[in-house]
Amino acid sequence: MIETDKNQILLNMMTDYAKNNPDTIFCYTNAAILYETPRWEELPLEIHTVQSNKKIKNRTAITHIRPYFKKSKYKGFNVITLVDLLLELAVNDTEISAISSISHHLYKNEISVETILNYCQSQKQKSGVAKLRHLVSFASRLDESPFETKVRLKLYVAGVIIPVQQHQVICQNKKKYRVDFLFEFKGRKIILEADGLIKYSSNVNERANERQRESDLIREGYEIMRVMNHDFENGRFAQILENYGIPKRRYYGKKIVKKHY
Structure with missing residues (x-):
């Protein structure tokens, strides 16, 4: 399938979804989950998608479609700038999803923390700006995937x-x-691999390479802890950390979710 066909199929899917779900904001993080779409790096036209968790009367679908930043409309969708999209996410999506989207664009060098903070400074009157400023402090340009952010x-x-x-x-x-991720404490070196559910394909060579990689790391004295999506259910993640003896830090610092912004 050529790239233009992929783009058109994805646009058609988004159009149908928007018709049936008018209370929707479109952004990056959960697109693959909603639509089972191709990996975004395979698409020259990047469409960001996630369902809003708030129901707002008469709300229209908003999308950020790269690289069409300067267009206000694209094939029936309203198009907003990237920083305005991140503000929409901060207001309407979960904290983890919003931070994942910020981290993704930092990783791609499509925006900088300074740009976002300057925007927040100049748009103090806008609703959600304080929350966006707070969530940016939890973003990281080292996150290579939304699951890694999670x-x-x-x-x-x-x-x-x-x-x-x-x-x-x-x-x-x-x-x-x-x-x-690497934890080092009391002479131990523990690697945490954020595998997700689809990190490795059915390719035999990829599986063999991963086994070789793990063997090499173990011979170097590293322990390997793997975390997948289902480990966040029923307290399994906390149990994994306890099983490996990952120590607590002395100061917990600020909370991701604040009561007031």
């Missing part, structure tokens, strides 16, 4: 020590591996 935030909420993110390991066999 894991990082869950670690923060759990009150454990802050791990090193995107750490590079150079093994004795000269191979280099980058790990998602």
Whole structure:
């Protein structure tokens, strides 16, 4: 299937969804879950999608479609700037989803923290600006996926020590591996891999490479802890951290969710 066909199919799906769900804001984070769409890096036209968790009377569908920042309309959708989209997410979506979207665009170098903070300073009168400013402080340009953002935030909420993110390991066999998170304490080196549910395909070579990678890291003295989506159910994530003996940090710091903004 050529790229233009993929884009048209995705636009048709979004159009149908918007007709049946007028109380919707479109952004990045949960598009694949809603539509089972291709990976976004395969699409030159990036459409961000997530259902709003608030029902607002007569609300129209809003979308941010890259690279059409300067257009106010695109094939029937209202188009807003990226920073305005992030404000919409801060107001209408969950904290984790909003932070995931901010982190995604920081990782892609499509926006900077300074740009967002300058926007917040100049638009103080807008509703939700204070919340956006607060959530930006929890974003990270090192997050390579929304699931990685989720894991990082869950670690923060759990009150454990802050791990090193995107750490590079150079093994004795000269191979280099980058790990998602690394905890170092009391002489132990524990790698946390944020695997999600679809990180590895059915490709035999990919599975073999991952087994080799894990063997190399273990020989270097690393322990490997894997976290998947279902581990956030029924307290399993907290139990995993306890099983590996990940210590708590002394100071818990600010909370992701504030009562007042």
